[in-house]
Amino acid sequence: MLESSYRTGQIAELLEVSTSSIRKYAAAVEKHGATFVKDDKGERIFTEQDLAAFRHLRKLITGGNTMDTAAINAATLLKNNKEIRTQTGEVLANNDRELFVEMANRIETLTKQNEALVEAVNEMRRGQAHIMVTLKRLEEPLKEEVASGIVEERVTKPRKWWQFGR
Structure with a gap:
């Protein structure tokens, strides 16, 4: 299943914030261990899960949390999602091996x-x-x-x- 990908400007438009805010969000989340895919120019390419994490981060910030607390929470969310996708992929790979x-x-x-x-x-x-x-x-x-x-x-x-x- 192909997942949608977004550029910084698209994420900013969807969240109704500036592109500089998205870059700050991404840097803060990366500081706490999350990673984003980058293209050959080094620009971030965001996924649906990244968009959901940024929405969550934005909600926490508007709810009174600090950027650091919101970034920790968003990074944890992304890492958990990545771990779940990895485990799901391993299960599928094992099923594929058995099928082969x-x-x-x-x-x-x-x-x-x-x-x-x-x-x-x-x-x-x-x-x-x-x-x-x-x-x-x-x-x-x-x-x-x-x-x-x-x-x-x-x-x-x-x-x-x-x-x-x-």
Whole structure:
């Protein structure tokens, strides 16, 4: 699931404060152990969780708390959220590993079954080829009999019951 990201100006607009206030909030929260993602220029990129922490910080400040107390609280909130996301990610990674192992075992089983089926089909083809060779061998004398008129004689002249032994 992709999470929205915000620049300093966007956070400032959403919280209806100046960009310098957001920078002060971020610095105060970082001072107490929270971290923010930064782009290749070194500018902070904020997430939904960061926005929620800044809202909480702003609420604490407007409620009479000092910036330091509010920053400690916001930093704790961010670290807890990060720890929960990390633990959730580890659980998902373990589930993914188990799923991959299960899928690999299933693929191995299906591969063996497929190999057995291929061998059975090849065996049937060999048997079919053997039957075709045998049929060809049997056709040769029959063709010779047809050519010599023996088969025609058998077909045209009905035999009596005592003649079947010949």
